[in-house]
Amino acid sequence: MCSTNGQYTKPGQSIDFKGQNNRAEMYSCLKAEVEVEDDKTTSLDLDLIRTLKKHKKVVCCGEAMSHCVNWSTRDLLSGWEQGRISDIILLEDCASPVGGFEEVARHFVDDMRKAGITVCKAADFNGKTAEIGKAEMDPDAFNKSLSQRGKRLCRQQTGFASKAGAAGLMDGVPLQDNFSGGLALFIIDPQVDFHEGGSLAVTGATEDSRKIAALIRKFKEKIERIVVTLDSHHKMHIHHASFWTDKDGGKPAPGYHMTSQDISAGKWQARQPELRDWSLEYAKKLEASKSGLPFIVWPDHCLLGTEGQTVHPPLMEALNDWAIARSRSVNFYFKGQNNRAEMYSALKSEVSVPDDPTTDFDRELVDTLAKHQKVLCCGEAKSHCVNWSTRHLLECWPKGRKKDIVLLKDCCSAVAGFEEVAAQFERDMTNAGLTVVSAEQFAF
Numbered sequence: 001m002c003s004t005n006g007q008y009t010k011p012g013q014s015i016d017f018k019g020q021n022n023r024a025e026m027y028s029c030l031k032a033e034v035e036v037e038d039d040k041t042t043s044l045d046l047d048l049i050r051t052l053k054k055h056k057k058v059v060c061c062g063e064a065m066s067h068c069v070n071w072s073t074r075d076l077l078s079g080w081e082q083g084r085i086s087d088i089i090l091l092e093d094c095a096s097p098v099g100g101f102e103e104v105a106r107h108f109v110d111d112m113r114k115a116g117i118t119v120c121k122a123a124d125f126n127g128k129t130a131e132i133g134k135a136e137m138d139p140d141a142f143n144k145s146l147s148q149r150g151k152r153l154c155r156q157q158t159g160f161a162s163k164a165g166a167a168g169l170m171d172g173v174p175l176q177d178n179f180s181g182g183l184a185l186f187i188i189d190p191q192v193d194f195h196e197g198g199s200l201a202v203t204g205a206t207e208d209s210r211k212i213a214a215l216i217r218k219f220k221e222k223i224e225r226i227v228v229t230l231d232s233h234h235k236m237h238i239h240h241a242s243f244w245t246d247k248d249g250g251k252p253a254p255g256y257h258m259t260s261q262d263i264s265a266g267k268w269q270a271r272q273p274e275l276r277d278w279s280l281e282y283a284k285k286l287e288a289s290k291s292g293l294p295f296i297v298w299p300d301h302c303l304l305g306t307e308g309q310t311v312h313p314p315l316m317e318a319l320n321d322w323a324i325a326r327s328r329s330v331n332f333y334f335k336g337q338n339n340r341a342e343m344y345s346a347l348k349s350e351v352s353v354p355d356d357p358t359t360d361f362d363r364e365l366v367d368t369l370a371k372h373q374k375v376l377c378c379g380e381a382k383s384h385c386v387n388w389s390t391r392h393l394l395e396c397w398p399k400g401r402k403k404d405i406v407l408l409k410d411c412c413s414a415v416a417g418f419e420e421v422a423a424q425f426e427r428d429m430t431n432a433g434l435t436v437v438s439a440e441q442f443a444f
Contacts, residue, residue: 020173
């Protein structure tokens with residue numbers, strides 16, 4: 001689905017995760033086929049419908065016409081205003097049926113025509129939207145919406161929980177999570193973009209993932225939980241070049257070190273006017289933070305929906321084999337999708353965003369990992385995301401159990417140019433009392 005010309009909405013891209021509850025199918029993006037009593041994210045998502053209603057037209061397309069487009073559009077219609085049904089546009093040649101379900105798709109299109117939805121082909125689309133002008137952003141309305149924005153609650157309380165701000169755990173939603181003891185693996189960002197050939201490649205990542213996969217197979221029966229974090233960014237992220245512009249419409253080169261002086265002097269400014277004040281505040285807070293890491297404009301990486309965001313395939317095969325063998329889900333933890341802050345650590349953003357509690361410390365994840373006898377930390381990169389995820393894990397770890405955090409020193413590598421940062425991290429963890437070993441040395 002996409003929408004056009006919201007009165008106070010900056011045109012942009014939103015990503016909606018669906019279907020991660022293992023106990024129900026979810027063809028529609030608005031509700032599961034069968035609602036799960038303890039998970040309100042399976043109920044009709046009135047919040048998303050209200051968001052779409054802000055716009056003059058909503059265009060429905062994608063896959064498949066027989067299933068997901070079908071039921072997403074039907075559920076949208078169920079919460080739509082009767083006087084505006086024609087503002088829903090179904091592009092009949094921008095969706096196709098699953099093989100064998102052609103008649104289901106045909107009936108769906110017929111039903112939508114009868115209901116009053118605008119059904120047309122892509123070539124006829126412009127004629128259906130001729131009266132729509134360019135959307136304009138009201139910065140005052142944007143800032144007011146931030147001040148009124150509420151806390152994100154758990155899935156037992158609200159369906160909004162599935163739309164994570166900076167971070168969110170996709171755990172398959174087990175009926176009960178009784179897993180404890182044994183080993184927990186905390187695999188940080190083992191994604192294609194961080195492996196050789198990726199957009200932000202870390203030399204050594206492919207070998208790191210090979211060792212992690214071998215360790216999973218070796219300790220399969222002793223591993224009780226696997227948490228895999230996934231860096232997940234929009235194109236317009238504050239640490240990506242497209243977020244920024246100079247007076248000539250240019251953007252900084254990847255690797256550029258942004259400073260608060262650059263921003264205050266007008267050398268660079270946020271492309272979105274409503275984020276210009278925040279970008280300066282963010283730069284100042286980042287410069288004052290204890291991480292000591294510079295404000296780097298990274299190459300676009302781990303963009304939501306791209307191959308680069310996915311797990312390195314040989315490691316993914318080992319993860320799936322473990323899930324089947326142990327009859328449980330891998331816990332996937334999406335992080336970094338708030339455009340207003342970097343999130344190296346899986347446990348908190350580099351700078352907390354005032355209106356987004358998911359940028360604050362996730363003590364619940366620490367408590368979950370602490371249920372196990374040992375937590376093994378690995379992934380990419382040793383200089384950045386493994387570094388700060390492990391440091392933050394240690395901050396809230398139970399007293400007397402530091403040795404139960406295990407850093408697999410040969411299952412993570414440094415971003416080029418940050419080798420000394422990685423080496424200092426390893427020394428700090430050794431001095432702090434963590435267990436720092438190679439995968440081959442580890443025994444349990």
